Amino acid sequence: MYYPDNNATIKLTGSPSLLMNNLSSSKADSLCYVRLDEVYLAKLSGECVKLPISKSKIYQASFIDLNGKCVLAVLSNLGVQVWSMYGDSMMFYFPLNSLLGFEGEEEKFVRGITAMRDCFGIGCSTGNILIFGCKDGGNFPLVHNLESEKAAITCLTSSSSLLVAANDLGKLFGYAINDAFEQTLSFPGYGSPCTTLCMRESLLLAGYASGHIRAFRTDILELAFEITAHTRAVTGLSLNYLNWGERGVERGSELASCSADQMLHVWALPDFRTNASCRASLLYTGLLENKMCTGVAFLSGERICVASYDEEEIMIFKKIK
Template sequence: MFRRERSLPLRGSAAALCNNLSVLQMPARNLTHFGVVHGPSAQLLSAAPEGVPLAQRKLHAKEGAGVSPPLITQMYESDGSVMVYWHALDSGDASPVQAVFARGIASSGHFICVGTWSGRVLVFDIPAKGPNIVLSEELAGHQTSVTDIATEPAQGQDCVADMVTADDSGLLCVWRSGPEFKLMTQIPGFGVPCPSVQLWHGAVAAGYGDGQVRLYEASTGTLHVQISAHARAICALDLAPEVGKLLSAAEDTFVHIWKLSRSPESGHTEVEHCHGECVPDTQVCGARFCDPSGSSFAVTGYDLAEILRFSSV
């Protein structure tokens, strides 16, 4: 069971974007960083464990070299104090009425992968020291806009799928990261967007626009579990890797917690429902666990000027 804790006030509301909440726990400093997007800016909030907000910063997209903000991917230090790199997106053959954007971001080792409107995935190589970030390659596997990217550590194993990308058609591409990323398999869509994906122990968890959550084997694309989780489109998934908890949030105002387990006999993934939380009169657009054990989570909603927090009892 979870109970509502002290909420964190925001200086502005959250935009109606899927996965519109990021959480970074920093145990060494006893802090948790939260990030929310609204328009061309991002709000970063630091809070102590008891939920007391300590600092809040607003990042505005910076223009450079004649490039407008929507065409730029920018990277900052974790507290938003310093912009270390920016990259202008190539609009290519996009028509004047076609939106050009980056959507979906995840790290894999010393790489950061960013999805784009064209279906390409940009792979940036991040050095151990210094600001010499370079675009190392572009991955081609999607024909429609990328919606989300998820990764998990491969732990040094060869031929292990450790990244999954999703798009507006529902197609999932499963990759193996490395000096050169390799496409391992594709899981076909069925005409419904897949706004959010996660990876856990070689299983892909995908949330769809029809409220379904599906669990696949990453290496083969085999469907293990299908859950009618929500009444409306899913807007966020998250995983607590230490315990195998899956969080799903949707436009139906509900956040659900699921317990995942891998059967040692069959290797299949099994699911048990643990908790459901309603956020009344709110179009939920982001939800994340606040710690790897899944003992707390946070939620944002469209036109909601606060981050709601819940912890286990």
């Protein structure tokens, strides 16, 4: 059971934009979000700092872990920038026009990012997925340019062995994380875009513009369960990284979902290694009155933070033992 911790609400300098996945947390409990053409870093202490970036149309800002080092990635119509976790120095910049050029009338952009063991991937509006190596410190060479259907990539996620991408058609594509990055699986669309992804081991969780959450088993290539979770688009999913696989702790995990329907839900996920039920159960529902949620993230200490459009605060929910 969770409850809103009004004493821990984080005040922001500017309100988050109405984007999908517009909240990300680091291992140090720092937060980042997009406001129009700006990116802000927020701390639980209340400090809020604007990243010194060039003006662009930003689609996502996210913390990722590269070889054990937390960094901040900014994805826009200009390309991808990788900054230090504190936003005080830019480590890498890849201009999108160096690969895709300026041809065509449709705007080109990058959206969706995930880190893997020796590389990270970003999605493109053209349907391409770019893989950058990160073995050599601050040098991030482009090592793969994967092609999928000609539909904009919306989000990416990965496990230790699999990279998964989703697109505006709602389709999901999986690639083996190896030297070749060959495609190994795909799941069809369900009539609406896939808006958010997360993954743990062989369980792939996808949120859709229809408000549904679908769980796929990537080991046996089937839909495990479906939840009619929200009445509007799912704008964020976050897995609870606490207690996963620790000695003496059940391997079940918690999933938080949010939406522009003003609702925060927390779900208990099943353990597919046992013969127990393969359905998710609802642990908590919270109404964020008059707040269009744009992103959700778990923090340490079994807390959940939620960002909302046009609201200059981030709400914190704490678990009751």
